[in-house]
Amino acid sequence: MPKDGIGASVKRKEDYRFITGQGAYTDDIDRPGQTHAVFVRSPHAHARIASVDTGAAAAMPGVVKILTGADYAADGLGGLPCGWQVTGKDGPMVEPAHPPLAVDRVRHVGDQLAVVIANSAAEARDAAEAVAVEYEPLAAAASIEAALSPGAPQVHDEAPGNLCYDWEIGDRADVDAAFAGAHHVTRIELVNNRLVPNAMEPRAAVAEYDRATREYTLYTTSQNPHVIRLLMGAFVLQLPEHRLRVVAPDVGGGFGSKIFHYAEEAILTWAAGKVARPIKWTAERAESFVTDAHGRDHVTVAELALDADGKFLGLKVDTRANMGAYLSTFAPCVPTYLYATLLAGQYTTPKIWCGVQAVFTHTVPVDAYRGAGRPEATFVVERIVETAAHEMGIDPAELRRRNFVPADAFPYQTPVALVYDSGDYEGTLAAALASADYDGFGARRAESEARGRLRGIGLSAYIEACGIAPSAVVGSLGARAGLYECGEVRVHPTGSVTFFTGTHSHGQGHETTFAQIIAERLGVDIDAVEVVHGDTAKIPFGMGTYGSRSLAVGGSALARALDKVETKAKRIAAHLMEASEADIEFADGQFTVAGTDRSVGFGDVALTAYVPHNYPIEELEPGLDETAYYDPANFTFPAGCHVCEVEVDPETGAVEIVNFAASDDFGNVINPMIVEGQVHGGIVQGVGQALLEGCVYDDEGQLATGSYMDYTMPRADDVPSFTVSTRTTPCPHNPLGVKGCGEAGAIAAPAAVMNAVHDALGSRGVSRIDMPATPARVWQALNA
Amino acid sequence: MPTVNMNVNGEAVSGEVEARTLLVQFLREKLRLTGTHVGCDTSQCGACVVHVDGVSAKSCTMLAVQCEGADVTTIEGLADGDALHPMQEAFRDNHGLQCGFCTPGMIMSALDLARRNSAPSEQEVREWLEGNICRCTGYHNIVKSIMAGARAMAAGQGG
Numbered sequence: 001m002p003k004d005g006i007g008a009s010v011k012r013k014e015d016y017r018f019i020t021g022q023g024a025y026t027d028d029i030d031r032p033g034q035t036h037a038v039f040v041r042s043p044h045a046h047a048r049i050a051s052v053d054t055g056a057a058a059a060m061p062g063v064v065k066i067l068t069g070a071d072y073a074a075d076g077l078g079g080l081p082c083g084w085q086v087t088g089k090d091g092p093m094v095e096p097a098h099p100p101l102a103v104d105r106v107r108h109v110g111d112q113l114a115v116v117i118a119n120s121a122a123e124a125r126d127a128a129e130a131v132a133v134e135y136e137p138l139a140a141a142a143s144i145e146a147a148l149s150p151g152a153p154q155v156h157d158e159a160p161g162n163l164c165y166d167w168e169i170g171d172r173a174d175v176d177a178a179f180a181g182a183h184h185v186t187r188i189e190l191v192n193n194r195l196v197p198n199a200m201e202p203r204a205a206v207a208e209y210d211r212a213t214r215e216y217t218l219y220t221t222s223q224n225p226h227v228i229r230l231l232m233g234a235f236v237l238q239l240p241e242h243r244l245r246v247v248a249p250d251v252g253g254g255f256g257s258k259i260f261h262y263a264e265e266a267i268l269t270w271a272a273g274k275v276a277r278p279i280k281w282t283a284e285r286a287e288s289f290v291t292d293a294h295g296r297d298h299v300t301v302a303e304l305a306l307d308a309d310g311k312f313l314g315l316k317v318d319t320r321a322n323m324g325a326y327l328s329t330f331a332p333c334v335p336t337y338l339y340a341t342l343l344a345g346q347y348t349t350p351k352i353w354c355g356v357q358a359v360f361t362h363t364v365p366v367d368a369y370r371g372a373g374r375p376e377a378t379f380v381v382e383r384i385v386e387t388a389a390h391e392m393g394i395d396p397a398e399l400r401r402r403n404f405v406p407a408d409a410f411p412y413q414t415p416v417a418l419v420y421d422s423g424d425y426e427g428t429l430a431a432a433l434a435s436a437d438y439d440g441f442g443a444r445r446a447e448s449e450a451r452g453r454l455r456g457i458g459l460s461a462y463i464e465a466c467g468i469a470p471s472a473v474v475g476s477l478g479a480r481a482g483l484y485e486c487g488e489v490r491v492h493p494t495g496s497v498t499f500f501t502g503t504h505s506h507g508q509g510h511e512t513t514f515a516q517i518i519a520e521r522l523g524v525d526i527d528a529v530e531v532v533h534g535d536t537a538k539i540p541f542g543m544g545t546y547g548s549r550s551l552a553v554g555g556s557a558l559a560r561a562l563d564k565v566e567t568k569a570k571r572i573a574a575h576l577m578e579a580s581e582a583d584i585e586f587a588d589g590q591f592t593v594a595g596t597d598r599s600v601g602f603g604d605v606a607l608t609a610y611v612p613h614n615y616p617i618e619e620l621e622p623g624l625d626e627t628a629y630y631d632p633a634n635f636t637f638p639a640g641c642h643v644c645e646v647e648v649d650p651e652t653g654a655v656e657i658v659n660f661a662a663s664d665d666f667g668n669v670i671n672p673m674i675v676e677g678q679v680h681g682g683i684v685q686g687v688g689q690a691l692l693e694g695c696v697y698d699d700e701g702q703l704a705t706g707s708y709m710d711y712t713m714p715r716a717d718d719v720p721s722f723t724v725s726t727r728t729t730p731c732p733h734n735p736l737g738v739k740g741c742g743e744a745g746a747i748a749a750p751a752a753v754m755n756a757v758h759d760a761l762g763s764r765g766v767s768r769i770d771m772p773a774t775p776a777r778v779w780q781a782l783n784a
Numbered sequence: 785m786p787t788v789n790m791n792v793n794g795e796a797v798s799g800e801v802e803a804r805t806l807l808v809q810f811l812r813e814k815l816r817l818t819g820t821h822v823g824c825d826t827s828q829c830g831a832c833v834v835h836v837d838g839v840s841a842k843s844c845t846m847l848a849v850q851c852e853g854a855d856v857t858t859i860e861g862l863a864d865g866d867a868l869h870p871m872q873e874a875f876r877d878n879h880g881l882q883c884g885f886c887t888p889g890m891i892m893s894a895l896d897l898a899r900r901n902s903a904p905s906e907q908e909v910r911e912w913l914e915g916n917i918c919r920c921t922g923y924h925n926i927v928k929s930i931m932a933g934a935r936a937m938a939a940g941q942g943g
Binding site: 011012014015016017018019020021022023024025027028030122198199200201202250251252253255284285286506507508509673674676677678680681682683684685707708709713714715716717719721722745 | 802804812816817818819820821822823824825826828829831858859860862863868872875876877879881882883884885886887888891906907909910911913914916917918919920921922923924925926927928
């Protein structure tokens with residue numbers, strides 16, 4: 001095995017440019033003759049637009065063009081499309097129009113209605129302030145509760161009662177029957193708090209139009225440039241794909257928020273055609289807060305039925321999910337197919353019912369955010385299991401063991417549609433408990449109590465469905481696209497390799513991980529491999545990066561393309577060595593005739609493919625460049641157990657995480673260093689949700705947490721270092737045996753932290769505390 | 785428009801700026817030193833940290849004209865040709881970055897700490913980073929990187 005192959009913690013190839021300040025993010029791109037755009041946005045959560053007067057603004061210095069919603073409408077172009085149609089009990093979801101520039105009504109603070117293009121960003125900003133918009137403010141429904149209350153202000157006329165859909169999975173009567181025979185029923189109510197993704201790089205775009213070639217180019221902060229090209233080209237601007245190039249260069253974090261097709265990139269591309277000069281827009285952070293799709297925002301009631309031994313008999317979950325003011329690209333599938341289907345967790349719960357009402361509100365659209373539905377499901381399952389354990393006086397670890405899907409039961413069909421592929425839940429639980437010194441907790445608690453502190457420990461045995469997704473399955477569930485992945489392995493004449501992938505790396509380290517797979521498989525040096533992503537002009541196609549899919553789906557496409565390269569290279573080698581193709585073996589970069597010392601190197605074969613002087617030209621084309629599309633057979637199911645230990649200061653309500661241990665099963669691991677980094681980052685996003693982050697709208701729909709002064713991002717001194725490890729059951733249905741690791745931390749951590757907080761506060765009679773468990777909330781709960 | 789003169793990464797530069805031009809805008813837009821980033825507008829995130837006269841400063845919170853005559857160092861000024869600064873090496877060796885956006889500010893901030901405290905404890909590093917936000921790494925490997933980088937600097941490999 002080459003030293004930089006599979007399983008090695010190879011230092012990242014991409015790091016040099018980032019640590020020397022040479023990354024090329026969208027805002028770093030300047031095009032000749034570039035102009036700058038600033039959007040005019042609604043300060044109201046809900047208002048009728050009485051008039052838009054751009055006269056004074058147009059006369060301001062440096063202004064090139066001002067375009068309004070009326071201008072866009074006059075061009076007869078499309079609205080922003082939704083990529084997933086959920087069908088509820090009463091039929092397909094309500095899918096209101098989403099104009100990229102509002103025409104007559106604005107529906108959330110930050111809703112854009114005009115764009116000002118000027119020679120400098122400062123001039124554009126000055127002029128945007130001079131656009132005179134006359135609003136007639138209307139009452140707003142800024143929360144799920146407000147939107148569902150009788151007589152609530154309507155977000156869309158076509159969605160009576162602000163209901164987008166009312167959906168369910170499972171047979172309610174069947175589940176009720178299971179509850180009828182229960183020894184014990186645990187009931188919890190919870191809020192899954194609304195979060196703002198906050199990738200550190202604000203969204204940005206640069207659009208240009210080449211009049212000579214009639215080509216549009218859009219540089220944009222995207223996790224999936226081909227998806228943006230498809231949505232924007234085909235559905236919004238009606239531009240043919242062969243004259244539309246979308247580039248997602250270095251992207252500074254995504255976490256889901258850069259999956260979606262946003263108005264700004266479409267408007268910039270449209271406007272670039274009109275002004276025939278490049279246009280740049282970069283969000284200010286305050287703008288990100290009111291335009292990036294938010295995450296989570298569920299209100300849930302759940303009930304778990306158990307028999308006298310603590311075996312789960314049934315689970316009922318009733319959830320209301322906030323969609324925001326418009327349907328973002330993947331929003332409808334998040335609280336349904338990415339949520340309710342995970343409610344079996346790691347357990348054999350035989351009967352499950354879940355109902356979900358998706359609700360429009362006068363807030364920013366809500367869509368996938370790291371984990372997307374699966375953190376919400378894990379939070380429900382792991383909070384109710386832990387609560388049931390405490391209520392029944394059974395150790396929480398033991399209650400989980402009694403209900404785990406056994407390691408020999410895979411593939412395992414759950415009652416909520418999914419078939420788990422592989423796993424060892426007892427194994428990850430045991431490893432996490434050992435890392436956390438679970439058995440020594442009692443002594444630590446006593447020591448804390450002696451100091452006047454409350455100590456708690458909490459588990460989270462999570463599961464996620466990743467490797468999104470089998471196209472036929474998601475198609476039957478309402479997805480409007482396939483979710484395969486594409487990879488092209490281009491072997492150059494001297495044997496170096498460029499890999500073009502449809503996935504996109506915005507922190508995940510694909511340039512290294514994919515290169516390791518190629519180095520291992522072809523026996524080439526990792527420095528002889530370059531990974532290219534993020535440009536529709538270079539990569540054949542791609543669905544992008546989200547749902548921990550890049551390795552499981554994109555890596556599988558790579559493996560398949562490498563199969564093709566090897567097959568062809570063997571035929572060339574057989575010809576060169578005048579041997580039978582069946583006798584050719586390939587290892588460590590050498591093709592050998594089995595049982596002989598005759599061999600030829602990979603580089604020689606590559607050269608022969610491109611300089612085919614001695615070549616089976618009648619049977620084989622020259623060249624060594626292979627493309628594969630991989631459509632997964634199933635989701636992958638990473639799972640594991642996270643254990644959090646907290647200490648609460650009852651005087652202040654402050655919660656300190658004193659220990660956090662994780663054991664995760666991600667299938668085979670390519671680069672352990674990168675995997676651990678993904679887990680660390682995910683855990684802190686989960687800790688942020690549990691203890692710090694909460695997006696707050698007031699009753700009028702004003703965002704009260706619109707900056708880092710008000711929205712508490714986790715900082716270095718809010719968290720400890722972590723103990724993370726992996727245990728592997730390989731994925732049985734993809735060629736690399738991998739499952740995905742990007743979201744696990746964010747999925748597992750909130751329940752682990754909140755179970756620990758509840759454990760700490762339980763002795764003081766506190767039974768419910770919602771996220772984020774801020775000092776104020778904890779103190780109030782202790783002093784209620 | 786006023787003209788501002790300063791030394792950036794050891795080179796004398798000057799340029800016309802508006803009075804309202806921020807140091808970060810001058811660096812990014814006039815000098816095309818795009819390694820210094822802007823991640824927020826409230827002086828919280830620290831992606832814009834540079835050194836002004838040897839001390840870390842948030843370049844989004846200084847006017848360019850305030851730096852008249854100053855020595856400014858940006859992330860582009862750290863490596864000596866192909867030879868990385870030990871703090872840069874430490875971030876790579878310890879996987880102290882993922883998307884890379886906060887990284888220049890982290891490294892510039894870390895350098896200021898290491899010059900004040902050659903062997904910072906984990907807690908000292910975490911408290912020092914109060915003004916730098918990272919959304920990717922969970923800080924675990926950033927803290928490791930800074931402790932290792934400070935040790936390497938103290939061992940005389942640079943500074």
